[in-house]
Amino acid sequence: MTQPQSGVVAIYPGSFDPITSGHLDVIERGSRMFSRVIVAILQNEAKQPLFSVPERMEMLRESLGGFTGVEIDTFQGLLADYARAKGAGVILRGIRAISDYEYELQMALMNRRLHPGLETIFLPAAESFSFISSRMVKEVISLGGNISGLVPPLVEDRLKQRIASYKRHTST
Numbered sequence: 001m002t003q004p005q006s007g008v009v010a011i012y013p014g015s016f017d018p019i020t021s022g023h024l025d026v027i028e029r030g031s032r033m034f035s036r037v038i039v040a041i042l043q044n045e046a047k048q049p050l051f052s053v054p055e056r057m058e059m060l061r062e063s064l065g066g067f068t069g070v071e072i073d074t075f076q077g078l079l080a081d082y083a084r085a086k087g088a089g090v091i092l093r094g095i096r097a098i099s100d101y102e103y104e105l106q107m108a109l110m111n112r113r114l115h116p117g118l119e120t121i122f123l124p125a126a127e128s129f130s131f132i133s134s135r136m137v138k139e140v141i142s143l144g145g146n147i148s149g150l151v152p153p154l155v156e157d158r159l160k161q162r163i164a165s166y167k168r169h170t171s172t
Ligand code: PNS
Pocket: 013, 014, 015, 016, 042, 077, 078, 079, 080, 106, 107, 110, 111
């Protein structure tokens, strides 16, 4: 598909705690398919995130500098209600492995029940990113492993700072 689907608004929802190279790949490919992609961060402090929503927004903004037709927003409550409010017809989700599919399918069907006409489009993760998750990146870096290339360089720096400050606080 060379021309983006004119007028179709797609939402790419997630926690993005923090954004990974796999997320960036989905956003880049999505931005070539749809005229507008809204990257929407779920506001859910119950998940005990490493980064606050404003911090995650800032990292997304800095990582997405060169992308056209991509916006960053936050939402609370039901994704289906947010999609309706934004006039979006598509939810974009990346699928890394078949194990992701069961949960993603459930979510897609529930969202379509809550908002008939809302379609979920799954993009298979690029092979080189298919093993990356925000959770695993945080675990690897907190245990001293190398995460170079798995997240944008500016995110790697923030992760190092955040983990170092956690370690300072817990060792005092
Ligand atoms: O990055 P994540 O954590 O996999 O993203 C999950 C997300 C934000 C897409 C999902 O939890 C969500 O849409 N939550 C909003 C609440 C909602 O609409 N729930 C019902 C549909 S399953």
